[in-house]
Amino acid sequence: MSDPSIQSQxxxxxxxxxxIETGEWRESLASVLRATGPQRVRELMDVLANIAQxxxxxxxxxxxxxYVNTIAVAQQPAFPGDLATEERLASLxxxxxxxxxxxxxxxxxxxxxxxxxxxxxxxxxxxxFNHFFRGGAQGDxxxxxxHSAPGVYARAFLEGRLTEDDLAHYRQEITAxxxxxxxxxxxxxxxxxxxxxxxxxxxxxxxxISSIYQARFMRYLKHRGLFDTSAxxxxxxxxxGEMDEPESMSALTLAAxxxxxxxxxxxNCNLQRLDGPVRGNGRIIDELEALFAxxxxxxxxxxxxxxxxxxxxxxxxxxxxxxxxxxxxxxxQTFAAKxxxxxxxxxxxxxxxxxxxxxxxxxxxxxxxxxGGHDLVKIHAAYQAAMETTGxxxxxxxxxxxxxxxxxxxxxxxxTHQQKKLERDDLIAFRxxxxxxxxxxxxxxxxxxxxxxxxxxxLYLHARRSALGGMAPIRRSDAAPVSVPPLSxxxxxxxxxxxxxxxxxxxxxxxxxxxxxxPDLGPxxxxxxxxxxxxxxxxxxxxxxxxxxFNGQTYEPEDIGSVLxxxxxxxxxxxxxxxxxxxxxxxxxxxxxxxxxxxxxxLPFYIYYSMFGFQRVGDLIWAAADQRSRGxxxxxxxxxxxxxxxxxxxxxxSSLLQASTVPNCRAYDPCFAGEFAVILDHGMRxxxxxxxxVFYYVTLMxxxxxQPSLPAGVEDDVIxxxxxxxxxxxxxxxxxxxxxxxxxxKVRLVGSxxxxxxxxxxxxxxxTDWGIEAEVWSATSFSELARDAREIERFNRLxxxxxxxxxxxxxxxxxATPVVAATDYVRAWPQLIAxxxxxxxxxxxxxxxxxxxxxxxLRRFFEIDRHHVVLAALTALRARGLVEASACAxxxxxxGLSVDDPAAWxx
Ligand SMILES: Cc1ncc(C[n+]2csc(CCOP(=O)(O)OP(=O)(O)O)c2C)c(N)n1
Numbered sequence: 083m084s085d086p087s088i089q090s091q092x093x094x095x096x097x098x099x100x101x102i103e104t105g106e107w108r109e110s111l112a113s114v115l116r117a118t119g120p121q122r123v124r125e126l127m128d129v130l131a132n133i134a135q136x137x138x139x140x141x142x143x144x145x146x147x148x149y150v151n152t153i154a155v156a157q158q159p160a161f162p163g164d165l166a167t168e169e170r171l172a173s174l175x176x177x178x179x180x181x182x183x184x185x186x187x188x189x190x191x192x193x194x195x196x197x198x199x200x201x202x203x204x205x206x207x208x209x210x211f212n213h214f215f216r217g218g219a220q221g222d223x224x225x226x227x228x229h230s231a232p233g234v235y236a237r238a239f240l241e242g243r244l245t246e247d248d249l250a251h252y253r254q255e256i257t258a259x260x261x262x263x264x265x266x267x268x269x270x271x272x273x274x275x276x277x278x279x280x281x282x283x284x285x286x287x288x289x290x291i292s293s294i295y296q297a298r299f300m301r302y303l304k305h306r307g308l309f310d311t312s313a314x315x316x317x318x319x320x321x322x323g324e325m326d327e328p329e330s331m332s333a334l335t336l337a338a339x340x341x342x343x344x345x346x347x348x349x350n351c352n353l354q355r356l357d358g359p360v361r362g363n364g365r366i367i368d369e370l371e372a373l374f375a376x377x378x379x380x381x382x383x384x385x386x387x388x389x390x391x392x393x394x395x396x397x398x399x400x401x402x403x404x405x406x407x408x409x410x411x412x413x414x415q416t417f418a419a420k421x422x423x424x425x426x427x428x429x430x431x432x433x434x435x436x437x438x439x440x441x442x443x444x445x446x447x448x449x450x451x452x453x454g455g456h457d458l459v460k461i462h463a464a465y466q467a468a469m470e471t472t473g474x475x476x477x478x479x480x481x482x483x484x485x486x487x488x489x490x491x492x493x494x495x496x497x498t499h500q501q502k503k504l505e506r507d508d509l510i511a512f513r514x515x516x517x518x519x520x521x522x523x524x525x526x527x528x529x530x531x532x533x534x535x536x537x538x539x540x541l542y543l544h545a546r547r548s549a550l551g552g553m554a555p556i557r558r559s560d561a562a563p564v565s566v567p568p569l570s571x572x573x574x575x576x577x578x579x580x581x582x583x584x585x586x587x588x589x590x591x592x593x594x595x596x597x598x599x600x601p602d603l604g605p606x607x608x609x610x611x612x613x614x615x616x617x618x619x620x621x622x623x624x625x626x627x628x629x630x631x632f633n634g635q636t637y638e639p640e641d642i643g644s645v646l647x648x649x650x651x652x653x654x655x656x657x658x659x660x661x662x663x664x665x666x667x668x669x670x671x672x673x674x675x676x677x678x679x680x681x682x683x684x685l686p687f688y689i690y691y692s693m694f695g696f697q698r699v700g701d702l703i704w705a706a707a708d709q710r711s712r713g714x715x716x717x718x719x720x721x722x723x724x725x726x727x728x729x730x731x732x733x734x735x736s737s738l739l740q741a742s743t744v745p746n747c748r749a750y751d752p753c754f755a756g757e758f759a760v761i762l763d764h765g766m767r768x769x770x771x772x773x774x775x776v777f778y779y780v781t782l783m784x785x786x787x788x789q790p791s792l793p794a795g796v797e798d799d800v801i802x803x804x805x806x807x808x809x810x811x812x813x814x815x816x817x818x819x820x821x822x823x824x825x826x827x828k829v830r831l832v833g834s835x836x837x838x839x840x841x842x843x844x845x846x847x848x849x850t851d852w853g854i855e856a857e858v859w860s861a862t863s864f865s866e867l868a869r870d871a872r873e874i875e876r877f878n879r880l881x882x883x884x885x886x887x888x889x890x891x892x893x894x895x896x897x898a899t900p901v902v903a904a905t906d907y908v909r910a911w912p913q914l915i916a917x918x919x920x921x922x923x924x925x926x927x928x929x930x931x932x933x934x935x936x937x938x939x940l941r942r943f944f945e946i947d948r949h950h951v952v953l954a955a956l957t958a959l960r961a962r963g964l965v966e967a968s969a970c971a972x973x974x975x976x977x978g979l980s981v982d983d984p985a986a987w988x989x
Contacts, residue, residue, distance in 0.1 A: 145372040149365065149406035151454060152383045155391050158463040163212055167542045168458055171240070172208045173516035174531060174539070176201060176487060178236035180504070180512065181528040182252045182266075187502035188528070193253045194268060198485035198498040199321070200233035202352040202455070206319055206480055207233055209461040210348075212543075214469070215317060217552030223296050223679060224555060225281050225289040225318040227350060228269040234555065235266050238278070239532065240543060241553055246530050272557055272678075272709045273746075280557045280679060282708040285701050287327025290347070291668050292705070293318040294333040296679070297345040297475070299672035302630055305652045308605060309682045311344075315469075318347045322366045323355025329664050329702075331373070336665065337475045338378025340632045345475040346468040350455060352484035353411040353418075356499045362412030367479045374477045384464045384480040387452030393439050401435035418483040418494030422449030455480030487515050559710070561677035564685070564770040565602050566763070572596025573759035579789035587718050587782040589755030589789070591619050593762060594687060598627055598655070603685065603770070608673040608713075610657045610688040612666040618689055618718050618782075621646045628654030663694050667702045674711030674777060683770055685713060692717025692781055693732050696740035707744045710775035714765060720751070720781035721906030722928035723940035724836040733932030733940075735907045741779040742865035742914060749779045750863045751905065752800075753838035756792030757862050758782070760800045783836045785937065802870065802890040803863035804832070809855070810845040816853030818976070821956070821969030827854045829955040830895060830921070832903040832912065834861040837946055841904055844951035851976075852969065856955065859894065861903065864914045867891040871918035895919050900958035902926065904946050922961065924954045949977035 098104050115123050134141035183195035200207075207230065216222045226234055232252065238244040244266070251258035251265035255274060258265025267274040269284035281296075283289035293316050300311035324330055337345055351367050353359055360366045367383060374381050386394075394402060409417075409429075417425050422445030430440035430448070440448060454460045461480065468476035485492035485501070491508040492498040504512065506526045512518075513525040520531060533539045547553055569577070573596070576589045598604045615621055624646060631650035639648045657673075659666040666688055672679075673686035695717050696703060703715070719725040722735035741749035748765065752758045758780065765778040792800075799805035812823075829848065833841030838860050845856035861867070871889035878886045888896075895901055900922040903912035909927035916923045928944040941947035953973045959965045974981065 145375065146368045147371065147383065148403040149367065149385060150383070150394070150403055151385055151460065152381065153460075153463050153467055157467075158459070159466055161459045161462055163458075163462075163546075164542060165458060167539055168208060168212055170517075171212075171539050171543055172204050172458070173518055174240060174533070175208060175233055175236045176204050176516060177512070177518050177520070178239055178249065178530050178532075179204075179232035181530055182232045182235060182249050183502055184504055185250065185528045186252045186254065190254075195232065195253060195502050196229040196499065197232075197501055197504075198488065198492055199227060199350075199352075200230040201486045201488055201492070202482040202484045203227055203230045203319060203350045204233055204486070205456050205458055205461055206348050206350055206482070207237075209458055209465060210317060210319070211237060211554070212546045213462060214465050214550075215554045216313075216315070216550050217547060217554040217556060219558065219681065220313055221551055221554055221556070222314055223280065223293070223300075223316045225283055225293045225316070225320070226270055226555070227319045227321055227324075228284040228289070230319070231266075231269050234270075238553070239530065240540070241547065243278075243553060246532075249530055270555075273707070275557075276559065276710065277557055278555060280555055280675075280709070282705045285705060286321070286324045287329035288702060288705045289318055290320055290324065290327070290330040291333050291664055291702075292671060293347070294337045294342070294345065294475075295665065295668035295672045297337065297342045298340055299669065299676070300344060300680075301340065301342070301632055302608075302657070303676070303680065303682065305630070305632065306605070306655065307653060309680055311680065314344065316345045318345075320347060320349055321355065322349055322351040322353065322360045322370070325349060325366070325370060326355075326360075332662060333665055333668070334374065334377035334379065341473050342475045343472050346465070347475070347477045348465075349477060349479050350482055351479050352455075352482045352486075353415050354484040354494075354496075354499065358496055359412045359415050361410070362415075363410050365409075365411050365414075367481060370477070370479055374479075378474055380468070380471045380474050380476040382464045382467055382476060382478045384454035384460055384478050386454050386460075386481070387457030388459055389447075389451050397435070397439055399435050401433060401439065405429065405432060405436055415484075415494050418453075420494075422446055425449070425451075453481040453483055455482035456486060487512060489515065557678060558681065559678045559773075561681045561683045561773070563773055564606055564683050566766040566770055567597070567600045567603060569759055569763040572600070573763065576755035576759040576789070576792075578791045579755055580791050581788045583786050583788050584755060585782075585784050585786050586752060586755055586758050587618050587784050588786075589758055590689070590716060590718075590762075590782050591623075593759060594620075595623065595626070598623070603766075605655075606682075606684045607655070608657060608669075608684050608686040609655065610659065610666050610670050610673070610686055612659045612663050612690055612694075613661045614690060614718075615656070615658065617691075620689070623656055625649050627656060629656045629658045630654040663690060663699045664702060666690065667695075667699045667706065670713060670715070671702070671706040671709065671711050674706060674713035675709050677712060677773070678710065683712070683773075685766065685770060687714045687716060689716040689718050689782070691732065691734075692720040692737045693734035695779075696737045697734070700740060703747075704744060707746050707777070710746070711777050712769040712773075712775065713777050714762075715777065715779045716782050717779060718782040719784050721783055721835050721837070722932050723937055723944055723946065724783045724785050724906055726937040726940060727934050728932070729934035730931045735928040735930075735932070736911075737779070738781065738865070738907050739911045739914075742868070742911070746776045747779050748776055748863070749865045750803075751781045751835040751907070752862050753833070753835055753860060754792065755789045757800050757860065760792065760797045761862065764797075764801050781835060785836050787836075787839060799890070799894075800860075800862050801866070803866035804859055804861050804891060804894050806894070807838070807858045807860040808842065808845070809857045810849040812848075812853040812855045813850050814853075816849075816851055818851045818853075818969075818972065821852055821966055821972050823852055823854045823959065823965045823969070824963075827959050827964040828856070828899050829854065829959060830857045830859060830899050830901045831951060831955065832859045832861045832895075832901060833951075834864070834905045834912075835907075837904050837906045837941075840941060840946065840948045841951055843948035844904075844955065847948060847952050848955055851952070852956065852965070852973075854955070854959065854965070857899075861905075861912070864905075864912050868914040868918070871915065875918070889918060891915050891918050892920075895921060897921060898962075900924070900955070900962065902951060902954045902958060904951050904954075906946065922958050924958055926950060926954055945979075949973070949979060952977070953979060
C-alpha cells in the first residue's frame with residue numbers, strides 16, 4: 083500500500099463507536115485492494131455509497147480528498163523528456179526573468195515587475211512549453227498568468243525571438259522604440275505586442291473567464307461546421323489568489339455542462355497573493371478542489387514532488403496525510419520560508435512517526451523536498467492526465483512556493499510578491515542554487531545568459547518546439563477578408579423609411595435578419611444575448627437560426643408549434659448566454675478575435691441593456707479592446723429618459739462616455755434607422771473588408787417614432803459624427819411678440835439619439851413662438867467628432883508653419899452662432915466637443931440617477947425636453963443681446979417650467 087491517498091483514507095481518524103467492527107471493514111477493503119486492485123474497490127464503494135445515500139441513512143460523501151497527489155505513483159507515466167536538460171533550461175528561464183525585472187528596476191526604480199510569481203510558476207510553464215503547448219497556426223490557446231510574463235519573455239529570448247536589447251527594455255516600450263528596439267510590455271497585451279501575445283490577462287479574473295468562453299467558442303465553430311477546431315486546446319495558468327475574482331468562478335459550471343474537455347486550467351497554488359496568504363487559516367487547494375469538483379470538473383491535485391514518494395511509501399500509518407490535514411496554508415507558507423532545520427523541528431517534529439520518517443534525511447535534503455508544482459515529472463503526469471480526460475474540463479491544483487529559489491531574500495516571504503531587488507549575495511546564492519553558468523560578476527551585474535546555438539540545451543529546446551508545431555505564444559492576424567453585402571440589400575427600408583414608425587432596435591433586428599440570410603456574411607454573424615432576446619424583439623431568430631447548444635435539444639419545447647418556437651440546435655447560431663453579462667461579453671470577445679485566433683473572421687453582435695455593458699463589464703470590454711476585437715456591441719434600451727419606467731439601476735446615461743474612453747471603440751448614438759444603417763455598413767466594411775482593429779458600440783432605443791428617410795449625401799458626415807439635419811426659417815409673425823428677437827438671432831441645435839427629436843421640435847418652437855432661425859444638427863457621435871478634432875488640434879500645434887487644418891466639428895459649427903446640444907446622456911458626453919467650438923456652447927443632459935416615470939416626465943425632469951432646449955437657446959441669445967431680456971422669463975412661464983432645483987433630489 084504505497085499510495086498515499088489510500089493510506090490516508092484507511093487511516094483517517096474517525097469518530098468510532100465500534101473500532102473492532104471498523105477494523106474488520108477496513109481490513110476487508112484492504113484485502114480486496116490487494117487481491118483484485120483499485121477498480122474492484124471503486125465498484126464496491128459505488129454500491130455502498132448508493133445504499134448509504136438513501137434518505138433513511140442520509141450519508142454525504144466528504145467533498146475533499148486528502149492533501150496528497152491525485153495521480154498515484156503507479157499511474158505516473160514515464161517522463162518522456164531529458165530531465166536534466168529541462169531542469170537546466172528551467173533554471174536559465176528563471177535567471178533571465180529575474181535579471182530582466184531586477185535590471186529594469188535598478189535602472190528606473192519606478193518600474194514595476196515581479197520575480198516571485200514566475201519563480202513559483204517556472205516549472206509549470208516549462209513542462210507546458212516542452213511537452214504540451216502546441217504552436218503553429220493551429221496551436222493551443224494559452225492564457226499566461228500576467229505577472230509571470232518575464233518568464234515567457236525569457237523563453238522567447240532563448241528561442242531567438244527576442245533580443246537582449248528587448249529584454250533590457252522590459253516595461254519600457256516607449257524608450258525602446260526611441261532606441262530602435264521593440265521593448266516588452268509589462269503584461270500580456272496584444273495591443274502592444276500584436277505578433278506575440280494573444281490574450282490579455284493583466285486584470286485578475288479576465289483570463290479565467292475568457293479561457294472558458296474561448297474553449298466554448300471553438301466548439302461552436304466546429305459544431306456549426308465553420309472550422310474544425312478539434313486539434314486545439316485551451317490552457318490557462320492562473321494564480322490561486324486570482325481564483326477569488328467572481329469572473330474566475332462564474333463560468334465553471336458552463337465549462338462542465340458543455341463538457342469542455344479541450345480546456346485545462348493550471349492553478350499555481352503558491353498559497354500567497356499580494357498581501358499575504360490566500361487562505362492563511364485554511365487550505366486553498368482543498369477549497370478549490372471542492373468548488374471545481376462540485377462544478378463538474380476533473381480535479382488533479384499536484385501537491386508533492388517525487389522526493390516525497392519514498393516518504394509516503396515508508397509511512398504505513400498515514401502520518402503525513404494526518405499532519406497535512408492539520409496544517410493550514412499560513413503555516414505551509416512559513417515552512418516554505420524557513421530552512422530544513424526548522425522544517426525538521428516544526429513539521430516532522432510534531433509526532434514521532436513523522437520524526438522517524440525524516441530521520442534518514444539531512445537538513446539540506448529536507449529543505450529541497452519539492453512541492454508538486456516544482457517537479458517536472460509530476461507536472462508532466464498531471465498534464466498528461468488532463469489531456470486524456472474526456473467529457474469534462476480539468477483543473478490541476480499545483481502546490482508551489484512563491485519566490486521559489488529566491489532563498490532568504492524572498493521564498494515564501496510575506497512581501498515577496500513585489501520584490502524586484504536582490505542583493506549581490508542573494509544573486510550569487512540564486513546562481514548556486516540553480517547551478518547557473520555565471521561568474522560572480524555576471525551574476526551580480528545581472529547579465530542575461532543564452533547558451534550557444536549548438537549547445538545541448540538550445541538544440542533540445544528547438545527540437546521540442548518544432549515537435550510541438552512552432553513557437554508559442556504567437557499571435558496572427560491573417561484571416562481572409564469577408565465581403566459585405568450592399569446596404570440596399572438589407573437596409574433599404576431604413577434608408578428610405580418615409581416616416582414609418584419603428585424603433586432603432588426594431589430596425590437593427592430587421593437588418594440583422596437580412597444579414598443572416600446573406601450567403602457569404604450570414605454564417606459568420608454571431609448574435610449574442612444575455613437572456614434579453616425577447617426584450618429586443620429577436621424571438622423570431624430562435625426558430626430561424628437556432629440557439630447554439632452542444633447537445634441539441636433533448637426536450638420538446640412548450641411552444642413547439644409556434645413560429646417563434648424556442649429551438650436549440652447543435653448548429654444553432656445564437657449564443658444565448660443566460661443572465662451573465664460577463665459570459666456574454668467573453669463570448670463576444672471570442673467571436674470578435676476569431677479572425678486572429680482561428681484565422682476565421684466572425685462578426686459578433688452582442689445586444690444588451692446598455693446600462694449593463696460598460697458599467698457592468700467595462701474591464702472585460704477593455705480587455706477585448708486590448709486583444710483587437712472586431713464586432714458590434716449594441717447598447718439597447720439606451721438613454722436615461724428613453725427607457726421609461728425602469729428607474730435608477732436600468733436607465734443608462736453614461737455608457738457612451740465610457741465607450742469614448744476606449745481608444746479603438748467607435749461609439750455612436752444614432753436617432754434614426756437610416757443613420758444606424760450607414761454606421762452598420764461602414765463598420766462592417768472597416769472591420770471585415772479593410773480588417774481594421776476597431777469595434778463599434780452603438781446605442782439603440784426602444785421608443786417607436788416616425789423614421790424619416792436619410793437625406794441624400796450625408797453618409798460621410800454620419801460617420802464623422804455630425805450632419806445638418808434641417809433648418810427652420812423663422813416665422814414672419816411669431817406668436818410671442820414680447821420676447822422679440824433681432825433679425826439676426828440664430829441658433830444651432832445639436833441633438834443625438836432620441837433627444838434629437840426634442841431638438842427638432844424645439845427648432846420648430848423657436849421659429850413659430852419666437853421668430854428665431856434654428857439649424858438642427860444630428861450628432862451621431864460626439865466621441866468621433868472629438869477624436870478628429872483632437873488629432874487636428876495636435877497636428878496644428880506641431881506643424882505651426884503648415885496651413886492650419888480644420889476638424890469636421892469646427893467646419894460644421896464654425897462662427898459665433900450659439901450652440902445648444904442636448905442628449906439623453908450626462909452632459910460630459912456632448913461636452914467632448916465643447917472646447918473645439920468657438921461659439922457659446924450649452925450642454926443639456928441627464929446627470930443624476932434615473933427615475934421610474936414616463937418618457938415625457940423624465941425629459942421634463944432632466945430638463946432636456948423641447949421646452950428646455952428652447953429656453954437654453956433663448957438664454958444663449960440673450961447673453962449676446964439678440965433677444966430681449968424678458969424672453970427667458972416669459973418662456974419659463976409660457977412652457978410651465980419648474981424652477982425647483984432637481985439637483986436637490988438628484989443627489
Ligand atoms: C483585477 C485586478 N486586481 C488586482 C490586481 C493586482 N494584482 C496583481 S497580481 C496580484 C496578486 C496575485 O496573486 P495570485 O493570483 O495568487 O498570483 P501569484 O502572484 O501569487 O502567483 C494582485 C492583487 C490585478 N492585476 N487585477
